[in-house]
Amino acid sequence: MAELKFRRLTRNALPLDTVRLARFLIGCTLVHDLSGTPLAGRIVETEAYLPGDAASHAFRGETRRNRAMFLRRGHAYVYISYGVWPMLNVSSEEEGTGAAVLLRALEPMAGLEEMPRGPNRIRDVDIARGPGRLARALAITLAHDRADLCGPGPLFLAAPVRKAGPILTTTRIGITKDAERPLRFIEAGSPYLSGSRRLNAG
DNA sequence: TCACTGATCGTCT
DNA sequence: GACGATCAGTGAG
Numbered sequence: 001m002a003e004l005k006f007r008r009l010t011r012n013a014l015p016l017d018t019v020r021l022a023r024f025l026i027g028c029t030l031v032h033d034l035s036g037t038p039l040a041g042r043i044v045e046t047e048a049y050l051p052g053d054a055a056s057h058a059f060r061g062e063t064r065r066n067r068a069m070f071l072r073r074g075h076a077y078v079y080i081s082y083g084v085w086p087m088l089n090v091s092s093e094e095e096g097t098g099a100a101v102l103l104r105a106l107e108p109m110a111g112l113e114e115m116p117r118g119p120n121r122i123r124d125v126d127i128a129r130g131p132g133r134l135a136r137a138l139a140i141t142l143a144h145d146r147a148d149l150c151g152p153g154p155l156f157l158a159a160p161v162r163k164a165g166p167i168l169t170t171t172r173i174g175i176t177k178d179a180e181r182p183l184r185f186i187e188a189g190s191p192y193l194s195g196s197r198r199l200n201a202g
Numbered sequence: 203t204c205a206c207t208g209a210t211c212g213t214c215t
Numbered sequence: 216g217a218c219g220a221t222c223a224g225t226g227a228g
Contacts (some may be wrong), residue, residue: 047220055220065213082221083211089220102220120223132221174220194221196204207225215217 004110006031006040006158011074011150018092021073022048022185024102025090025157027164030106032138033154037114039138041106042161043129044190047172047183049089051099054177056168058098067146069098074150074157078135078142085132088140090157092151104131104173104184106138107192108170109161130194165189170199 006029014180023046031040046168049069057066057079068077069091077100080132106128108115115127115137128137135141140155141155149157166188171180173195185192186200193200 049220057220060214062215076226079220080212082209082219084209085221089219104220118223130221176219203228205225205227206225209222211219213218 003074004040004161006038006039006156006161009074009150009157010054011072012133014150015071016073018050018099018101019183021090021092022183023167025101025103026098026185026187027160027162028092029109029158029161029163030103030138031110031156031158032140033156034114037111039111040158041108041110041134041138043103043105044107044192045103045105045194046080046185047102047104048185049100049182050077051093051097053099053181053183054095055172055175055179056099058151059099062098065177066098069100070096070152071146072149074148075149076144076149076155078140078145080142081132086142088135088138088144103134105129105190105192105194107135108191110135125191129192136137139167168200170195173199
């Protein structure tokens with residue numbers, strides 16, 4: 001297998017706007033370099049959680065848990081969902097503004113053999129489909145909360161290896177407040193998306 | 203393929 | 216004391 005070279009994204013490359021960042025990240029690469037064995041995938045699905053958004057964890061202001069959402073854009077916000085699953089977000093605004101982009105699905109690109117797959121033999125197409133499985137596949141834990149994804153650390157964002165196709169917009173998944181807003185972004189036709197086929201058809 | 207349900211626990215009210 | 220930005224398993228069509 002050919003070695004893939006990952007070019008780290010600088011913070012300046014990230015749009016300073018939550019919706020624009022959520023679209024920008026489609027096609028970009030997420031890399032977790034574990035002692036020379038990179039786990040990596042193309043981002044194919046994101047959701048935006050805006051300032052003043054009732055569905056956002058930052059809606060009621062800064063707390064111990066959501067502090068990373070208030071860091072400068074490009075930092076990891078990791079929290080545990082349903083007591084079990086870590087979820088990875090990217091902070092998306094200026095320091096002091098609580099907003100983030102949730103990474104919901106990856107097209108696996110490197111380190112497939114090394115990725116944690118859970119109790120059963122999950123198919124490659126499902127290994128990073130959904131935010132909980134995405135974090136599991138890339139070995140992301142609460143320890144990565146507040147990590148700088150534009151810094152020199154092992155977990156980082158990288159430039160697209162292959163350009164993204166057309167991007168569709170849909171409603172977000174799994175929320176009850178502000179559920180109608182079109183703030184979920186997907187690469188059209190990708191087989192690696194979470195959510196129902198109907199929702200992904202646009 | 204879709205609909206429904208139980209598991210599970212940190213965080214905030 | 217209640218509530219999830221979910222997943223995996225089950226059963227029906």
